[in-house]
Amino acid sequence: MTSTVEYKDVVESAKAMIPRLRERAKETEEIRKIPESTMKELKEAGLFKMLRPKQYGGLETNMRTYSEAVVEISKGCASTGWIVALCAIRELMVAESFTEEAHDEIFGEDPESVLFAGVYEPRSCTAKKVDGGYLIEEGHWMFCSGSQHATWGYFGTIIRDDEGNVTDQLLMTLPFSEMEILDDWDVMGLKGTGSNSVKMHNVFVPDRRCVSFSKALDGDFNSAHLRHIPLYNSALFPGLILSLGLPGLGLLKYALEFFQQSLPMRRAAHMGVEFIKDAASTHALIADAAMKIESAEYFFFKVADDIDRWAESGQYMEREARVKALADIGHANKMLKEALDDLMAGSGSGFAYNGHPMQRIIRDFLVLHSHRSLSPIITKENYGRVLVGLESNAIRY
Numbered sequence: 490m491t492s493t494v495e496y497k498d499v500v501e502s503a504k505a506m507i508p509r510l511r512e513r514a515k516e517t518e519e520i521r522k523i524p525e526s527t528m529k530e531l532k533e534a535g536l537f538k539m540l541r542p543k544q545y546g547g548l549e550t551n552m553r554t555y556s557e558a559v560v561e562i563s564k565g566c567a568s569t570g571w572i573v574a575l576c577a578i579r580e581l582m583v584a585e586s587f588t589e590e591a592h593d594e595i596f597g598e599d600p601e602s603v604l605f606a607g608v609y610e611p612r613s614c615t616a617k618k619v620d621g622g623y624l625i626e627e628g629h630w631m632f633c634s635g636s637q638h639a640t641w642g643y644f645g646t647i648i649r650d651d652e653g654n655v656t657d658q659l660l661m662t663l664p665f666s667e668m669e670i671l672d673d674w675d676v677m678g679l680k681g682t683g684s685n686s687v688k689m690h691n692v693f694v695p696d697r698r699c700v701s702f703s704k705a706l707d708g709d710f711n712s713a714h715l716r717h718i719p720l721y722n723s724a725l726f727p728g729l730i731l732s733l734g735l736p737g738l739g740l741l742k743y744a745l746e747f748f749q750q751s752l753p754m755r756r757a758a759h760m761g762v763e764f765i766k767d768a769a770s771t772h773a774l775i776a777d778a779a780m781k782i783e784s785a786e787y788f789f790f791k792v793a794d795d796i797d798r799w800a801e802s803g804q805y806m807e808r809e810a811r812v813k814a815l816a817d818i819g820h821a822n823k824m825l826k827e828a829l830d831d832l833m834a835g836s837g838s839g840f841a842y843n844g845h846p847m848q849r850i851i852r853d854f855l856v857l858h859s860h861r862s863l864s865p866i867i868t869k870e871n872y873g874r875v876l877v878g879l880e881s882n883a884i885r886y
Contacts, residue, residue, distance in 0.1 A: 545600050567857070631686045640666075741850075788818070819864055
């Protein structure tokens, strides 16, 4: 196992990058991807390899360490935190899902160059079984974060029988050189994630790089050579959804920090005091925001700890526990949105100016918060159904 010192080092490395990430935040938005200087630092710190097996050059940490590091990076730049979160979680997903033969092919020649990006849900895809694998005749995936930096992809597609009925969802990994990257990431927030759409045209993916998504969701992994390592018994889908929510925690921690730092010199109007920091309304709003952020942190880290605990036990996380984990993530996302509302209520309208740090925080968080997989309503409804003895409406958990 990786030592505690190594676990701490990766989080400290992430924390040390915060000032430089804030300096580059404007550039990151303008170029709509992560600057190469930042990518170089992230790679040198091992942040993309936190969840990669040691035998392929990774750090092989755990979900709690990964979560803490993502939050720290996101305090510096939400786009950068998002890319670290998603690219690193795919290291876990690829490690768990595929065979030793596939791993040797991916990491064999130059493991240091390997970086994953992908999307499990296609907008459209025509795939058919052929001798030795699958032919992706046409495929289109939107929101592929990190597409301009990735060397390997991790994508999902629907498999249908001759009558057109869905038989399974396939997960596949393939070199990014076999895909077309569209220049269509022109958005209001998380601009620097480079989450462009990608397309495939008549791409052959061999069987050794294809697995059943439904089996992987239930812990039926093909990675026999990694079964002795607890990390690779981690619940796949809760880990993926956790990766989507964590950058929001770092972002709101920065929002609270910025709000506190701006208070001393901010004069009040119509509040009965000279400075905003002396107003009772400010005290209530900032206390509410701080406690909601703390509550969100509790639930996010609880999910990370639960995933780690189940993995260490040798048992795959049970279905009800997975549904509850998704509800915890959705609830944390709700707490962060309410905290942002509190801080905005106490901030005035200064954020309306382009270039104001709070404006970027708001735009970035609203894009993150709206991700359907993080929906507080949907995730809680599914957990509530389980609590009353019904099946979850979710097809993945």
